[in-house]
Amino acid sequence: xxxxxxxxxxxxxxxxxxxxxxxxxxxxxxxxxxxxxxxxxxxxxxxxxxxxxxxxxxxxxxxxxxxxxxxxxxxxxxxxxxxxxxxxxxxxxxxxxxxxxxxxxxxxxxxxxxxxxxxxxxxxxxxxxxxxxxxxxxxxxxxxxxxxxxxxxxxxxxxxxxxxxxxxxxxxxxxxxxxxxxxxxxxxxxxxxxxxxxxxxxxxxxxxxxxxxxxxxxxxxxxxxxxxxxxxxxxxxxxxxxxxxxxxxxxxxxxxxxxxxxxxxxxxxxxxxxxxxxxxxxxxxxxxxxxxxxxxxxxxxxxxxxxxxxxxxxxxxxxxxxxxxxxxxxxxxxxxxxxxxxxxxxxxxxxxxxxxxxxxxxxxxxxxxxxxxxxxxxxxxxxxxxxxxxxxxxxxxxxxxxxxxxxxxxxxxxxxxxxxxxxxxxxxxxxxxxxxxx
Amino acid sequence: xxxxxxxxxxxxxxxxxxxxxxxxxxxxxxxxxxxxxxxxxxxxxxxxxxxxxxxxxxxxxxxxxxxxxxxxxxxxxxxxxxxxxx
Ligand SMILES: [Zn+2]
Ligand SMILES: [Zn+2]
Numbered sequence: 390x391x392x393x394x395x396x397x398x399x400x401x402x403x404x405x406x407x408x409x410x411x412x413x414x415x416x417x418x419x420x421x422x423x424x425x426x427x428x429x430x431x432x433x434x435x436x437x438x439x440x441x442x443x444x445x446x447x448x449x450x451x452x453x454x455x456x457x458x459x460x461x462x463x464x465x466x467x468x469x470x471x472x473x474x475x476x477x478x479x480x481x482x483x484x485x486x487x488x489x490x491x492x493x494x495x496x497x498x499x500x501x502x503x504x505x506x507x508x509x510x511x512x513x514x515x516x517x518x519x520x521x522x523x524x525x526x527x528x529x530x531x532x533x534x535x536x537x538x539x540x541x542x543x544x545x546x547x548x549x550x551x552x553x554x555x556x557x558x559x560x561x562x563x564x565x566x567x568x569x570x571x572x573x574x575x576x577x578x579x580x581x582x583x584x585x586x587x588x589x590x591x592x593x594x595x596x597x598x599x600x601x602x603x604x605x606x607x608x609x610x611x612x613x614x615x616x617x618x619x620x621x622x623x624x625x626x627x628x629x630x631x632x633x634x635x636x637x638x639x640x641x642x643x644x645x646x647x648x649x650x651x652x653x654x655x656x657x658x659x660x661x662x663x664x665x666x667x668x669x670x671x672x673x674x675x676x677x678x679x680x681x682x683x684x685x686x687x688x689x690x691x692x693x694x695x696x697x698x699x700x701x702x703x704x705x706x707x708x709x710x711x712x713x714x715x716x717x718x719x720x721x722x723x724x725x726x727x728x729x730x731x732x733x734x735x736x737x738x739x740x741x742x743x744x745x746x747x748x749x750x751x752x753x754x755x756x757x758x759x760x761x762x763x764x765x766x767x768x769x770x771x772x773x774x775x776x777x778x779x780x781x782x783x784x785x786x787x788x789x790x791x792x793x794x795x796x797x798x799x800x801x802x803x804x805x806x807x808x809x810x811x812x813x814x815x816x817x818x819x820x821x822x823x824x825x826x827x
Numbered sequence: 828x829x830x831x832x833x834x835x836x837x838x839x840x841x842x843x844x845x846x847x848x849x850x851x852x853x854x855x856x857x858x859x860x861x862x863x864x865x866x867x868x869x870x871x872x873x874x875x876x877x878x879x880x881x882x883x884x885x886x887x888x889x890x891x892x893x894x895x896x897x898x899x900x901x902x903x904x905x906x907x908x909x910x911x912x913x
Pocket of ligand 1: 461477480
């Protein structure tokens with residue numbers, strides 16, 4: 390019965406529309422709140438610096454094998470903070486081949502035609518098994534890799550490391566992988582900094598259990614799309630011709646005259662490396678039931694530096710499997726191409742000072758190229774108990790750029806109390822003004 | 828009338844409380860964030876072409892902008908016309 394005495398928070402914002410991840414996100418650094426007007430502890434939180442994203446660029450890369458090219462050992466790991474592979478037996482280091490050059494992905498955007506699908510982005514076979522078994526050449530034992538969450542496994546008997554490297558038709562093996570650059574301790578520091586800025590109203594249990602050291606490095610599946618398209622957009626725009634007031638004193642009202650135009654725009658464009666989540670779960674950005682929009686926010690990645698698939702890069706990290714085919718992602722790609730087109734034509738309608746109401750839009754996709762890629766993300770998660778299984782909150786760090794975003798569960802009563810207190814204070818001022826002016 | 832403007836002022840408390848609640852809520856939960864692909868994707872666009880044709884006039888409106896202004900709401904889809912190329 391304690392629920393009935395507790396004041397309930399305002400309802401969550403809808404899945405679509407203003408304030409949802411389907412709305413155009415605010416510019417970095419912009420905030421709906423003016424810190425200057427807020428109480429000091431809140432102001433300090435808001436003004437504290439954000440985690441800094443670093444810029445990474447990679448050297449040119451050479452060809453890579455799964456066995457050490459020098460000594461033939463199979464115990465190969467990704468060297469943290471680089472795109473290198475390292476042999477744990479002889480400490481030999483080497484690069485994987487960049488897919489950008491290997492597959493010619495950076496060129497020919499303007500000549501794209503039809504739907505080009507890289508081999509790792511082919512449709513997932515319906516009967517694809519998650520478990521793959523290897524017979525160890527060292528000792529004859531059977532080693533199983535569960536491709537739902539891992540791409541490598543070690544033989545318990547002779548320590549050979551097995552990786553899923555052939556592109557079997559189960560959709561588990563992507564075309565390319567972008568290795569982690571941000572090390573774990575760096576990710577931990579960024580997550581700590583992010584949460585330190587959000588402690589005042591954070592859920593008490595979250596603060597008590599906060600252990601950023603539990604962050605997990607995960608390779609998440611994406612489709613990286615190049616496209617060539619044209620868009621036509623039509624609507625109405627208004628230009629103000631006159632502004633005047635009628636009446637006097639408190640009854641004074643402003644009126645406008647305007648010219649109305651029929652506005653049509655056409656734009657031809659190419660996009661390079663548009664990333665789309667290729668796991669159904671990760672692509673669902675409904676903020677009422679999950680916080681996947683947090684992971685979406687840390688896009689983009691420097692996908693130009695991705696290397697040809699090599700399971701050795703995944704040793705020690707977990708991974709999530711793709712479960713969406715190109716066909717299913719086309720509507721989302723087209724939606725994003727239309728949004729990009731609308732952003733592109735904005736400058737051309739500046740003269741319409743009273744704005745433009747776009748009413749019709751059309752997209753012609755001339756060609757697309759799809760590459761399946763694993764992208765590196767550090768994920769810290771906290772499960773907030775509640776109805777319908779509660780909510781899983783993520784704090785995510787881009788494994789390449791360090792861009793950090795998170796969802797911190799809120800102590801509702803404390804936030805409500807503060808809001809009501811400030812509201813009461815403002816109401817007092819309002820009452821005072823009304824009282825003295827009448 | 829002074830009564831009118833005074834009553835309007837009384838919304839200051841509730842509006843301030845709601846604004847602060849949502850501002851802070853979003854600061855913690857970031858439900859409004861997503862990948863800004865419109866400005867963070869490498870887009871190579873040819874010059875925009877088009878036409879502008881005057882079709883009418885409005886006189887004496889009190890609205891400060893066109894009804895349904897969506898020039899910056901890139902993700903708000905409007906009626907989609909079929910494409911030639913399918
Ligand atoms: Zn070696
Ligand atoms: Zn073995």
